[in-house]
Amino acid sequence: MSMWFAKLFELEIVLSNRRHFETEFPGQSFEVLIVGSAIFYSARTFKQIESEFYVHCMRADDLRSVLSAKETLPQSLQLIVVDQNFTEELLELGNDLTDTVGSAVIALAYRDGAKAREFLDRWQSQTSRSIGFLPMRISVEVWLSMLRLLLHSQYVFPEDLQPCPAKLANQINTRPAIPPVSSDEHIRRLTIREREVLELIVLGESNKRIASELAITEHTVKLHVHNLVKKMGVPNRTAAVGMYYQAAKQGSLV
Missing domain, CATH: 1.10.10.10 (Winged helix-like DNA-binding domain superfamily/Winged helix DNA-binding domain)
Structure with missing residues (x-):
């Protein structure tokens, strides 16, 4: 079995588990898809998200397996969170992912602010599609609050992604005065x-x-x-x- 097929098979299992979830919790219609390793996104994390927001969580190992499962992704997909380890893949496949997930919010989960800032600059240079950000090194309460905003299609722009003071000061000094x-x-x-x-x-x-x-x-x-x-x-x-x-x-x- 090839690695690609194994990942696709794993995502199919996740989607199958979703059908069991729907039977047990018929009123919970929103879906959250997390693209990342189980090391960072454990079953415990999923249960916490599901109990907090009454949504169903799924996980995929990479973006290509998500694109391959396009026909079986739920129509109620509300949010797709992509781990920072897939920034290059997200930049490469961003347009295809947008077509695949439709109006679902796309957000980058990051542990390295510098890497996230670099990604943001490159993302904005190649697409007009909005993207949210979800810092991982914060308290659980704040993290869940930011996730709630993303579930309501409110894009989050954390403070550590703002331009650094030196760069901002240089931009201000070189611009003409504006009332x-x-x-x-x-x-x-x-x-x-x-x-x-x-x-x-x-x-x-x-x-x-x-x-x-x-x-x-x-x-x-x-x-x-x-x-x-x-x-x-x-x-x-x-x-x-x-x-x-x-x-x-x-x-x-x-």
Whole structure:
């Protein structure tokens, strides 16, 4: 039996186990797929995730076996977490993975911040697809909180992935002075629909719920989120929520 076939066979076993899970817990419909070694992602970790979020966890040894099992992956796949050992594979197969997992959130689990920053630079240079990050060297409580955000399609950008102070200072010093723009001015740039989407994000609604509330597709929601984040000059929707609260605190929202 070849190594590739063995890995594909293992993933098929995982998918078979999912059917048993559905029988035992019929109300738990979301799926989480973790690509990484059992050394880092144990059965105990899976049970903790499943009990905390009422989801089902699966594991694959590498990305190629995930792509090979495309036809049997569940439609309810919500999140795919890829270990940092597969950064090169993720960069190489990113577009194929996007086609395979559809609207599921893709996130990189990392233990080395420098390696994750390097990956982020390369990822952003070759694709417009958003990607989340999940640091592994943090407390379990914080880790689960970040995982919860990813399950709600809220992309996480940890502090240790921000540009280093020296690099940031150099960028600031070489740029022409730009008058500061207040939070409310950023928000006033939004269209009515973008403002509606933002207000629902502030309430903690997922893309699926926002689509239902506004009678639009999830794809359209994602386009609105992309546009409003760009107009507000923030890196992600979480930062957009922070700017909204800042404007609300100043009493400048209209």
